[in-house]
Amino acid sequence: MTVIRVPDGSPFGHDNLPYGVFSRPGEAPRAGVRLGDSVVDLAILLGDDVFAASSLNPFLAQGRARWTEVRARIGELVAGDVPDQAVHPVAQVELHLPVEVADYVDFYASEHHASNLGRLFRPDSEPLMPNWKHLPVGYHGRAGTVVVSGTDIVRPCGQRKAPDETAPTYGPSRRLDIEAELGFVVGTGSPLGSRIGVGEFDEHVFGAVLVNDWSARDLQAWEYVPLGPHLGKSFATSISPWVVPMDALAAARVPLPGQDPEPLPYLRGGQWGLDIDLAVEWNGEVVARPPYREMYWSPAQMLAHLTVNGASARTGDLFASGTISGPEKEQRGAFIELTWGGREPVVVKGEERTFLADGDEVTITATAPGANGGRIGFGEVTGTIRPAAGD
Amino acid sequence: MTVIRVPDGSPFGHDNLPYGVFSRPGEAPRAGVRLGDSVVDLAILLGDDVFAASSLNPFLAQGRARWTEVRARIGELVAGDVPDQAVHPVAQVELHLPVEVADYVDFYASEHHASNLGRLFRPDSEPLMPNWKHLPVGYHGRAGTVVVSGTDIVRPCGQRKAPDETAPTYGPSRRLDIEAELGFVVGTGSPLGSRIGVGEFDEHVFGAVLVNDWSARDLQAWEYVPLGPHLGKSFATSISPWVVPMDALAAARVPLPGQDPEPLPYLRGGQWGLDIDLAVEWNGEVVARPPYREMYWSPAQMLAHLTVNGASARTGDLFASGTISGPEKEQRGAFIELTWGGREPVVVKGEERTFLADGDEVTITATAPGANGGRIGFGEVTGTIRPAAGD
Known part of the structure; x- marks a missing residue:
């Protein structure tokens, strides 16, 4: 398990937690959340395959109540110990278009x-x-x-x-x-x-x-x-x-x-x-x-x-x-x-x-x-x- | 087996064969071709699941050579006996948006x-x-x-x-x-x-x-x-x-x-x-x-x-x-x-x-x-x- 350190003054602190889609070399894109200089793999962190998709769209389609619940849950989890395999340095992943754009x-x-x-x-x-x-x-x-x-x-x-x-x-x-x-x-x-x-x-x-x-x-x-x-x-x-x-x-x-x-x-x-x-x-x-x-x-x-x-x-x-x-x-x-x-x-x-x-x-x-x-x-x-x- | 009759002067003769997406009551949409007053189920006619999709997009993505080949093959097949379960009166099906529109x-x-x-x-x-x-x-x-x-x-x-x-x-x-x-x-x-x-x-x-x-x-x-x-x-x-x-x-x-x-x-x-x-x-x-x-x-x-x-x-x-x-x-x-x-x-x-x-x-x-x-x-x-x- 890992505790994610957030550098002082980081614009990606615990009050931000933006979502993106990342991939590691040779692997398929999946959803993550950014904290400090780390990307946290959400399918692993939350044990939910909606985040194993190559865009955020399936999660977005779940609606406001779910967004609020997931954000709160991520906030709790990343404040403590996080499984090692869920955490990647942002410099070591490739970032993709986060959303499949409709119109x-x-x-x-x-x-x-x-x-x-x-x-x-x-x-x-x-x-x-x-x-x-x-x-x-x-x-x-x-x-x-x-x-x-x-x-x-x-x-x-x-x-x-x-x-x-x-x-x-x-x-x-x-x-x-x-x-x-x-x-x-x-x-x-x-x-x-x-x-x-x-x-x-x-x-x-x-x-x-x-x-x-x-x-x-x-x-x-x-x-x-x-x-x-x-x-x-x-x-x-x-x-x-x-x-x-x-x-x-x-x-x-x-x-x-x-x-x-x-x-x-x-x-x-x-x-x-x-x-x-x-x-x-x-x-x-x-x-x-x-x-x-x-x-x-x-x-x-x-x-x-x-x-x-x-x-x-x-x-x-x-x-x-x-x-x-x-x-x-x-x-x-x-x-x-x-x-x-x-x-x-x-x-x-x-x-x-x-x-x-x-x-x-x-x-x-x-x-x-x-x-x-x-x-x-x-x-x-x-x-x-x-x-x-x-x- | 059925022989599809094309009414005299039909605008949907053997030289047209347009593609669409249809469904029967209670069933999922799938691709068909129109001949006369009939819709022919292409997944059944051709034995190809690309036509079991709810839009023509997977077929369209296969490209020009494939479109030409499929059109020729459909032309041959609908000129002869067609399996009964592949043929539906157009009046008895619902027609859907044929294409998932990108831009x-x-x-x-x-x-x-x-x-x-x-x-x-x-x-x-x-x-x-x-x-x-x-x-x-x-x-x-x-x-x-x-x-x-x-x-x-x-x-x-x-x-x-x-x-x-x-x-x-x-x-x-x-x-x-x-x-x-x-x-x-x-x-x-x-x-x-x-x-x-x-x-x-x-x-x-x-x-x-x-x-x-x-x-x-x-x-x-x-x-x-x-x-x-x-x-x-x-x-x-x-x-x-x-x-x-x-x-x-x-x-x-x-x-x-x-x-x-x-x-x-x-x-x-x-x-x-x-x-x-x-x-x-x-x-x-x-x-x-x-x-x-x-x-x-x-x-x-x-x-x-x-x-x-x-x-x-x-x-x-x-x-x-x-x-x-x-x-x-x-x-x-x-x-x-x-x-x-x-x-x-x-x-x-x-x-x-x-x-x-x-x-x-x-x-x-x-x-x-x-x-x-x-x-x-x-x-x-x-x-x-x-x-x-x-x-």
Whole structure:
């Protein structure tokens, strides 16, 4: 038996206990929970084969009461002696996509981001569309290209047309960007023709992950009218391997900054945000610190909106916040905002930079207040840009 | 043993043989092929448990060579004596969603439809966006709300704002519409970072279905800028239960009407369309006959575009054409076009109608030239509108 030691100040203390899917060399992926620098094999710890699956989905489908019970039981067990064969150093396992993603919806919930993008994409119009403060604008992304942190990102090819060009050309994206976001994982869904009210968030949503919604701005700017982003986003969306349970984020709940006009009744209530601090590292240097607490629309409002038309939700649905940007320049969660469309380069490791170059690595991390007065961590979502594939 | 009789002129003759998933009362769903008015149980006919699954996905994943071999073998077997227990009258089985849908992408490939919608949604601008003739515009829809023909459609609620209203209101959609489309089912996918060329369509695409992309025009008009349609579409998309193999559609291939300007090289080749005649029935009365042969972008171009950025494709991916509209008024595949935004009602069973009322039933059917000189059929995709759910 082993007692798991948690290093002082670890963001993976007893008040976090995020879930993931790991594998040891030559073995199949299975579910684990992270404590300190260890991964605990849940099928062994709890003697329950639902955790021997290659995704968290079977556990997520068991619902809120079971999530609460399992979290409490894990907390008790990892505080004492744990069987040796259930404990692995995190550095010695491979981490996998924790969830089999059903549908993926990306919102646009930061007023600062939406205003900045509006100014950059549509300089002659009002930055916010008339609908923006009435509903959380969102769209469906490609679930099949949600990948786990660490997956290389191949620079996408596609059609680009700069404003001064008369026709589009084909080639690798010249304006490859990131979007630092928070994603929410649906545990138990809802049937077709019903809806999930703003007050029912806790029953349905299991936890949160970090998201990097890689974006090819040149592809996006040319393609996105009138049906929205497609190829400029669908090549890859990275998520962090650890799903932080909503239960671990209870101490992070804060009021929203404020909504004016007051939203329609189906979006009232559930108006809480999360006090999560993100950091965006470009080749190891922090270039932005987006604050989740500045988001205009709340996670509960996003889910209520998503299902208000009777759309069903499923175990494994992922909905993300959209880029998290605060009011200050150094709080912007996308490089197109940070460099104002590439016109105001940022200095990274002594070099002026605008969009991503091949070989660049971007890592997003985040922490939040935990139940024990310290900080809990999301770990990281990271990716390295590889050159475009040849034809 | 039984000899399956095919009624004269049946659209489900020996040159069609579409695949579906059926169940008998109290039994689990399994794969079948349709011949005449019969469903043939494929697990029994072929002695292969891949067809005992509740979706066609395991068979689809086996790839082109296997699809060709199985189709030939079924053709031989159903021409002779078939075991009694493998044959069921189609009227005595329940038909299910034939495919577990992975990602769903909806294109916008009819020039007539895109022009009409442009005029209706943006009366003060050019009807076609500058990108429209350079790339097949498309967006991701909600895979989890793709339902089989016959599923009731609950009128969606959401935010609507008419141009003369100062603020949005919440309630049931007042402009519920259809979109008559053709959908293509991906059998074998492609890995992340690769692409499917226009010439590789046949290797990857298994077959086609009819699609009704139900659309709440009032929700859509208010929400769709700048990220595209979402709640106005995500409440339900119906597909026909029979997947017509691309092999059965060989005789239906026709040249496209013509593309000007010439598309970029990655979209050249694969420029064939399909000579499929659709009919839209509103409460049993045919109100439109959309011709698929008029589509601007080809199915092979849609798939090539979808993956040109390196997005992976998966078994069960569904991509649809977008509304099929021809140049004539009676060829328009959506009621918003047919009634010109509701301003020019059509007469259905003696009543002037614009958008869908509760209790209305819409049925879309289609036929195409078959290999034997006759017509093969897609069957139908049908749905009845139920009143909005109460709060």
